[in-house]
Amino acid sequence: MTTDREVLIEVQGLQKSFGELHVLKGIDAEIRRGDVMVVVGASGSGKSTFLRCLNLLEHPTGGTITFEGVNITDPSVNINLHRQKMGMVFQQFNLFPHKTVLKNMTLGPTKLLHQSKAQAEKHAIELLERVGLADKANAYPNQLSGGQKQRVAIVRALAMNPDVMLFDEPTSALDPEMVGEVLEVMKQLAREGMTMVVVTHEMGFAREVGSQIVFVDEGVIKERSNPKDFFENPQNPRLKDFLSKVL
């Protein structure tokens, strides 16, 4: 594992409370360019909260997040500019139902990156072709299957040319037969060198493309290692217990 790749995201002592509920109790992480960090843990352990803190959809109550050298938890930072570089994919897809697939994809690039309509559409079509959905460009989200929706959500984020992609259980809301097509797109992305942080229960995916896997439990990272060690030689008893349930 080379360590000379640029650090894209550095998380130090990240804490998050919702009122009395102390969800994250000091998380440290380092995500380098090209990394695929897979976050696993029991439901309710704070995986989503961790991911959503990375682009400040949740505001941390302690610690810092440094993205491309900028401490984005500093209140004087314009987070909107940094979010343009962090694509996010949600469990529930969150496509804009009042816009076509193409409009979903070109809204950000035209309004935020000031691309021309033609330029943005050309890029969008290329991306749609890559995920096999070019024929759906003019469809509305509710005319798509779950798997198709999630693939559109992925390319909508990619249309902004992000430096990192955040995935929050992207296949958990899908019918089983559609999980594969979405995972395939994500694996492809990983192979192309995209930096990714992925919260998932798909252990096959974690094993295949993860570069580091972290186990979140009781508000901290209890174990962090490469896929081989993580699955074949887990150290933490809670992780052993967790793996025995999900594998």
Add this chain to the structure above:
Amino acid sequence: MQQFFSDLWTSFEKTFIYDDRWKFFLDGLLATLRIAFFAALLGILLGFLVAAVRSTYDMRQQSGKRALRFGDVIIKILNVICNVYITVIRGTPAVIQVMIMYFIVFANSRNKELAAVLSFGINSGAYVAEIVRSGIMSIDKGQFEASRSLGFNYTSTMYHIILPQAFKNILPALGNEFIVLVKETSVAAYVGIAELTYVGNLIRSRTYEAFFPLIAVALIYLVIVLLLTFLLKKLERRLRSSDH
């Protein structure tokens, strides 16, 4: 029988034809339409502004940011003002509001119609604000988050993503509010503004004929409301077919 019809004709003639009284009805109708139209515009403007303030305040409360900024204080103050406005308007009868506007605020002005427009516009704004806010709240939080995660700021997110969807959801309620508004302008008769209801009542007192003036006024309101309903249904259908 013949006597009955000739009596009927006489009262009809007294009500509408003698002294060109139909022109009174026409003027009254136009006044009603003017008041309702400009009051609706004002109501939409106020309603959206107030809803914007209240939703922004709600969002900021939820987001749990660490630093308290100057903007937060402003929003907080504006939110209090908006809450007072909504509470007062919804907690007092429209008749009293018109009377206050007319006899107190406009005590030294002769522009009676403007008093009515302001009064009904301010009244309607409070209801529109609550409708718009409920529309904004009805949009799934994920829509907001998806837009913010792309890098859109709060205002652009509202403009491009939330409001277009909210508008479609609230169109029936908004339409209903304007139908209520049209009928409510009849309250202006109470302070002597010469709109439709006032005219009907005036003709009644001049002719000692109650039937034709009052039934005519009722029918005119009914036609306006039916027309509005028809237009709204059409708009709703258009919006619904423009996407899925």
